[in-house]
Amino acid sequence: MTALHEAAPTPSTSTPLLEARDLTKHFVVHGARRGRAALPRMARASRASRASQGGPPGRPADDGQVVHAVENVSLALDEARVTAVVGESGSGKSTLARLLCRLIKPTAGQLLLDGGPVPRSGRGRREYARRVQMVLQDPFSSLNPVHEVRYHLARPLQLHGLDEPGLSLDDAIAKLLERVALAPADQFLRKYPHELSGGQRQRVAIARALAVRPRVLLADEPVSMLDVSIRLGILNLLGDLRDRERLAILYITHDIASARYLADTIVVMYAGQVVESGPARTVTDQPSHPYTQLLLSAAPDPDRASPPALDGRGGPPSLVRPPSGCRFHPRCPHAMAVCATATPPAFEASAGHLSACWLQASDLTAAQASPLHPRTATTSPADTSSNDEPGGGDDVSPDTR
Amino acid sequence: MSVPAGHPLLEVRGLCVDYGAGPDAVHAVIGADLALHSGEVLGLAGESGSGKSTLAYAVTRLLRAPGMITGGSVGYYPGPGTAVDLLAAEEGTLRVLRWSQISVVMQSAMNALNPVLSIGAQLTDVLHAHRPGMSKAARRARAAGLLAMVGITEDRLGSHPHELSGGMRQRVMIAMALALEPQVVIMDEPTTALDVVTQREILQELMELRERLGFAVLFITHDLSLLIEIADAIAVMYAGRLVERAAAKALFRAPRHPYTLGLLSSFPALHGPRQHLTGIPGSPPDLRRLPSGCVFHPRCSYVMDRCRTDVPALVPLAGQGNSEAGTARAAACWLQDGSSPPPPELAAPAPGLAGTAASEPVGSWQAGGTT
Numbered sequence: 001m002t003a004l005h006e007a008a009p010t011p012s013t014s015t016p017l018l019e020a021r022d023l024t025k026h027f028v029v030h031g032a033r034r035g036r037a038a039l040p041r042m043a044r045a046s047r048a049s050r051a052s053q054g055g056p057p058g059r060p061a062d063d064g065q066v067v068h069a070v071e072n073v074s075l076a077l078d079e080a081r082v083t084a085v086v087g088e089s090g091s092g093k094s095t096l097a098r099l100l101c102r103l104i105k106p107t108a109g110q111l112l113l114d115g116g117p118v119p120r121s122g123r124g125r126r127e128y129a130r131r132v133q134m135v136l137q138d139p140f141s142s143l144n145p146v147h148e149v150r151y152h153l154a155r156p157l158q159l160h161g162l163d164e165p166g167l168s169l170d171d172a173i174a175k176l177l178e179r180v181a182l183a184p185a186d187q188f189l190r191k192y193p194h195e196l197s198g199g200q201r202q203r204v205a206i207a208r209a210l211a212v213r214p215r216v217l218l219a220d221e222p223v224s225m226l227d228v229s230i231r232l233g234i235l236n237l238l239g240d241l242r243d244r245e246r247l248a249i250l251y252i253t254h255d256i257a258s259a260r261y262l263a264d265t266i267v268v269m270y271a272g273q274v275v276e277s278g279p280a281r282t283v284t285d286q287p288s289h290p291y292t293q294l295l296l297s298a299a300p301d302p303d304r305a306s307p308p309a310l311d312g313r314g315g316p317p318s319l320v321r322p323p324s325g326c327r328f329h330p331r332c333p334h335a336m337a338v339c340a341t342a343t344p345p346a347f348e349a350s351a352g353h354l355s356a357c358w359l360q361a362s363d364l365t366a367a368q369a370s371p372l373h374p375r376t377a378t379t380s381p382a383d384t385s386s387n388d389e390p391g392g393g394d395d396v397s398p399d400t401r
Numbered sequence: 402m403s404v405p406a407g408h409p410l411l412e413v414r415g416l417c418v419d420y421g422a423g424p425d426a427v428h429a430v431i432g433a434d435l436a437l438h439s440g441e442v443l444g445l446a447g448e449s450g451s452g453k454s455t456l457a458y459a460v461t462r463l464l465r466a467p468g469m470i471t472g473g474s475v476g477y478y479p480g481p482g483t484a485v486d487l488l489a490a491e492e493g494t495l496r497v498l499r500w501s502q503i504s505v506v507m508q509s510a511m512n513a514l515n516p517v518l519s520i521g522a523q524l525t526d527v528l529h530a531h532r533p534g535m536s537k538a539a540r541r542a543r544a545a546g547l548l549a550m551v552g553i554t555e556d557r558l559g560s561h562p563h564e565l566s567g568g569m570r571q572r573v574m575i576a577m578a579l580a581l582e583p584q585v586v587i588m589d590e591p592t593t594a595l596d597v598v599t600q601r602e603i604l605q606e607l608m609e610l611r612e613r614l615g616f617a618v619l620f621i622t623h624d625l626s627l628l629i630e631i632a633d634a635i636a637v638m639y640a641g642r643l644v645e646r647a648a649a650k651a652l653f654r655a656p657r658h659p660y661t662l663g664l665l666s667s668f669p670a671l672h673g674p675r676q677h678l679t680g681i682p683g684s685p686p687d688l689r690r691l692p693s694g695c696v697f698h699p700r701c702s703y704v705m706d707r708c709r710t711d712v713p714a715l716v717p718l719a720g721q722g723n724s725e726a727g728t729a730r731a732a733a734c735w736l737q738d739g740s741s742p743p744p745p746e747l748a749a750p751a752p753g754l755a756g757t758a759a760s761e762p763v764g765s766w767q768a769g770g771t772t
Binding site: 088089197198199200227228229230231232233236254255256257258260261262281284285294295296297298299300301302303304307308310312313315 | 448449566568596597598599600601602605608623624625626627629630653663664665667668669670671672675677678679680681682684685
C-alpha cells in the first residue's frame with residue numbers, strides 16, 4: 001500500500017480546460033395549466049395534511065412553473081485533475097454533466113473551453129464533442145447490444161478521423177483497448193456487450209470516449225452499477241488516465257468515500273447549488289457546510305464505534321419552489337434567521353475551500369444569527385422525506401407551521 | 402449487540418439450490434450453512450450473482466421454477482420443543498408461517514407494492530388474511546399504528562405507492578413486514594436504491610424497532626461496509642458458496658478468507674491517509690462455468706496448487722472465539738487448514754478474543770473438524 005497523491009499535484013495555474021461560469025438550468029414543468037397534472041405526486045396528501053394543520057389550502061397551479069435543477073454553478077476542470085461532484089439524487093449533478101457535455105442548453109451562464117467561448121456552429125459543436133467526452137452510468141445500456149466491441153470503437157475513430165497518420169484502424173482500436181487494460185485486444189474485438197462482464201463493459205465505454213482523444217472526460221456515476229469488487233479497477237483506471245494522459249476528469253458520484261479516494265477536488269451539491277468545494281481531503285476531513293457533515297455522518301463507515309447522529313433529517317426540497325435563502329435551511333440544525341431570507345455567498349473556510357453557509361460569516365447581527373427552528377430540528381416528523389419531484393413541495397420552513 | 406445464546410431460531414444446513422435440471426443446471430447455492438439466533442442481525446454479503454437472494458428465497462420456499470432446492474435442510478424453531486422443517490412443510494403450513502412468523506422485505510419497494518391499491522388497503526389486507534377475527538376499525542387502527550411506527554403520518558393511509566417518495570415506500574414495506582410481529586424478517590437489499598441519508602435514517606429506525614420488538618433479521622446486501630456497522634454476525638458468499646462466517650467486528654478486523662480481505666480493501670476509507678487500493682482482480686465467475694477447486698482461485702493472490710483441484714469446505718477455525726455454533730468463526734480456504742501458518746493479513750488477532758478464549762475449550766475445535 002502506497003500513499004497516494006499525498007503530495008498532490010499542484011493545481012495548474014494555467015487556464016482550466018473546461019470552465020463553467022454561473023451555469024443555470026431550469027426545466028419547464030409541462031402541463032402546469034392543467035392543475036393536478038402538474039402536481040402529480042404527494043399533492044393530494046400534502047394538501048390534506050396542510051388542511052388538517054390549518055395551513056394554506058392546496059396551492060393553485062400557476063403558469064410557468066420551472067424545476068430549478070441547476071442554479072449558478074461555477075466549476076473549473078483543470079488538466080490532470082479529478083474533480084468530484086457529490087450529492088444525493090435530485091441534487092442536479094447529472095444535469096450539470098449534461099450541461100457540460102452540451103447535451104442540453106443552459107438557461108443562463110456560459111461555458112469556456114480552454115479559456116475561450118464555445119462556438120455555436122455545427123463545426124464548433126463537433127470540435128467540442130471531440131474535446132469533451134462523457135462516460136455514462138450504466139454500461140449495460142450505453143453499449144449497443146447488436147454491435148461488437150470493434151464497432152463501438154471504430155465509429156468514433158471514423159467519424160472524427162484518426163489522429164495518427166500511418167496507424168491502421170485495427171491498430172488504433174487495439175491501442176485503445178490496451179489503454180483501458182483490456183488485453184489482449186483481439187480477445188475482445190469480436191465480442192458483443194452481453195459477453196462481457198460489467199467492468200469490462202464500462203472499460204469499453206471509457207475506451208469509446210477516449211477514441212477521439214478528448215481532453216475532458218465527464219464520468220457520470222461510472223461505478224455505481226458495477227460489482228463492489230471491480231469498482232476500484234475502474235476508479236484506478238480513471239486515476240491512471242489523469243496521471244498518464246493528463247485528462248481533466250469530472251467524477252460524479254453519490255459515494256463521498258470514493259470521491260475522497262479518487263478526486264483532487266470535491267464539489268458538494270445540494271438542491272441544484274454548490275454548497276461546498278475544496279481540496280478532497282479538506283472537504284471530507286474538515287467539512288464546513290452542515291450538509292456535507294450530514295452526508296459524511298450518513299455514509300457507511302466500519303470504523304465507527306456507535307451509530308452516527310444525523311443532523312438534518314428529511315429529504316431534499318422541491319425544486320419547483322425551492323426554499324428561500326439557503327436551500328438547506330429547512331433541514332439544517334444550525335439554521336439562523338438570515339438563512340431563510342438570504343442566499344449565502346461562498347465564504348472561504350480555508351485556502352481554496354469554499355463553503356456557502358452563513359455560519360462562516362463573521363459580521364452577522366444578533367437578529368440575523370438567532371436560531372430559526374430551535375428545538376424542532378431533531379423532532380420534526382421523520383418523513384417529510386424526499387420530495388424530490390416537482391410539485392411535491394414541502395418548502396414551508398418548519399417555523400411557519 | 403448481545404451474544405446470542407441457545408438454539409438458533411432458523412437453521413440452514415447444507416442447502417443447495419439449482420436453476421434448471423440435468424447437466425446444464427446452474428448451481429446457485431452450494432451447501433450453505435447458516436444459523437440465525439433470536440434477536441440477532443445476520444448479514445449475508447456477496448456480489449450480484451453470488452446466490453444471496455436465491456438463498457433467501459429458498460429459505461422461505463418462495464423460489465420459483467426453474468429454481469429447485471436440491472438438498473439440505475432448513476429448520477425453524479419458534480419455541481422450545483417446536484420445530485418446523487421448512488423444506489418439507491406443506492403449502493398450508495407455510496401460508497400460516499409466512500408473514501406471521503417469517504416475513505420478507507423485497508428489494509424493490511416500487512415493484513413489491515401494488516400500484517393500484519392504497520397503502521392502507523395493502524396493510525389491512527395482511528391483517529384480513531391472518532387475523533380473521535379483527536374488526537375493520539381495529540385493522541385500520543393497526544395499519545395507522547404501523548405507519549406511525551416507521552414515522553409516516555396516518556393521513557398517508559389513502560395514498561398510493563406512486564405518491565410516496567422512495568424512502569417512504571421502503572418504510573411502508575418494512576411496516577408491512579412487521580404487521581404480524583414476526584420473529585424473523587428477511588431483508589433483501591432493503592436500502593440499496595435509496596440515498597445515503599435516507600438509507601441511514603431507515604436503518605436507524607429498523608434497529609430501534611428491533612430493540613423494541615425483538616425480531617431477528619437476515620440482512621442481505623452487497624455493501625459489506627454497511628453490514629459491519631449494523632450486523633452482529635456476517636456470512637460472506639461467493640459464487641454460490643459461503644466462504645467465511647464470523648462476528649461482524651471480527652470479520653472486519655481479522656478476515657480469514659482472501660475474498661473477504663479483498664472486499665474489505667475495495668471500500669475506500671473515510672478517514673486517514675489516502676491509500677492506493679487494488680480491489681480484487683478479475684471479475685466474478687460465470688456460474689455456468691465455475692472454476693475447478695476453490696471457486697475464488699483465479700482471482701486469489703494467495704493461490705496454491707491445491708486450490709486448483711480441491712474444494713475447501715467451510716470449517717470452524719481452531720481457537721478463534723467459537724463460542725457458539727452460530728457465530729463460529731469459519732472460513733473455506735486452504736490457507737486456514739492449519740498445515741502452515743496463513744499470511745499475516747489473514748491471521749490478524751480477532752478483537753475481543755482474549756476475553757472469551759480462556760473460557761472455552763480450544764481443543765474441541767481441531768483443524769479439519771469438517772462439517
